[in-house]
Amino acid sequence: MPSGEQIFNAAIEQQLGGNLGEAERLYKIFLADHPERDDAHFGYGLLCLGDGRKEDAVRNFERALFLSPGNVDYWANLATANFSMGRIADAQYAHLRALRIEPGNTEIKKLREDFAARPHMFGEGGIQSAHAPARQVYMSAAVDLLKDTAAPLRILEIGSYMGASLQTWADAAERLYGAETEILCIDPWGDTGAAQYRDKVCGALESQVAYEIFRHNAKLAAARPNISVTGMRATSREALPFLGELRFQLIYVDGGHFYDDALFDITECHRLLAPGGIMCGDDLELQAHQCDYDFLQANKAADFIAGDDGTEFHPGVTLAVAEFFGKVSAFNGFWAMRKLEGGAYAAVDFKNARGLLPVHWPGNLQRLARDQIAENQSLDTLVA
Ligand SMILES: C[S@@+](CC[C@H](N)C(=O)[O-])C[C@H]1O[C@@H](n2cnc3c(N)ncnc32)[C@H](O)[C@@H]1O
DSSP: OOOHHHHHHHHHHHHHTTOHHHHHHHHHHHHHHOTTOHHHHHHHHHHHHHTTOHHHHHHHHHHHHHHOTTOHHHHHHHHHHHHHTTOHHHHHHHHHHHHHHOTTOHHHHHHHHHHHHSOOOEETTEETTTTOHHHHHHHHHHHHHTTTSOSOEEEEEEOOTTSHHHHHHHHHIIIIIOSOEEEEEEOOTTSSOGGGSOHHHHHHHHTTHHHHHHHHHHHHHHTSTTEEEEEEOSOHHHHGGGSOTTOEEEEEEOSOOSHHHHHHHHHHHHHHEEEEEEEEESOOSSOGGGSOHHHHHHTTTOSOEEOTTSOEEOHHHHHHHHHHHSSOEEETTEEEEEEOTTSOEEEOOOTTOEEEOOTTSOHHHHHHHHHHHHHHTOOSEEEO
16 A cells, blocks of 8 residues: 555656646545645646646645745746636736745746736637637738828727737737827627627626736737727627717727627718728628528527538628628638728728738647638738
8 A cells, every 4th residue: 555655756756747647546645635735736736737727726726825825836836827817917916925925036027027928818718719810810901901091090899808809900000000009999898798609708708807818918909109008898889879980990890799789880880980991890701692591580699600511600790791781801701891982882902911920829820820811812911
């Protein structure tokens, strides 16, 4: 019969060898007999963190800290686990506690600075907007088409969620426009409407994690030269009527996906968009002419469905876009139209535009975006 210490050592050995299932079994046996061992709670927490079980990691690090509140490593790892879940204030607090214990700890100071400077792209359901990497490039290309607009460039975004698209607007405004830019973000951030989304998005909105991450990202976006960001916490129905007509040069519609909401947004945004400006949006995987109209009508109050051939799309967005514009210019689910003098709309063409790779994204997604753009051949230059 192995002693308790042998079991603990074997757990560490299995963990280091990558046998997480066996390591976990051994940690549990050891901790059942030795709940007072902070080092075992900590080791188990590291295992959970490495395995992507962040909530469990936090629980174990907190237990370790309950038993040994002066341990700087425990605080540092608690900060990392919290940050990875978007609990930014909790992560800051954990770093603060670590630095109170060791004010001169340069590693913790560096971690704290890294977290503060890093856009947060990891939502509860994976990387924000990762389902469609090329769309971010086209969004930046829309800014490039407006590069000769007199400052300030005013951008309106309906539906900001955690601020991934905001990063794209800010990056494009800084690098492709280069003058004063005001970005207004409208979203109720879980106060209402969260239930229309699937589990993880709904959970992130209702728990306020999405809003916490948005605020972190908004702060970073607004720290760029010439960029200012305003968040308006409201639905578009509440907020848009307050805004003056023809005020914006770029409007991005990415809020409610139901037909009524999408059509309301597009119609109101037409009032708000200046001639020469671009209205664009997300979630147009299929256009109405590619669908059965009765099927669209029957499903227009759904968020997201699979069509007959298995293609997944947003029927409410498809129908609303078609009713307002007819056929639009669309690029991997991103649609865009330019408003002309007199109020009619023309298709948007990116053949002479530059687009940016979303550098705030991990390398594999940037590569995917690059491949999609190369395949489409719809852009002049892709800037890394
Ligand atoms: C798909 S997410 C937006 C993703 C974000 N644009 C991005 O790319 O990172 C949709 C967002 O729209 C917001 N939303 C839903 N209904 C809305 C409404 N009526 N007005 C404004 N925002 C709304 C939700 O709270 C959610 O945060």
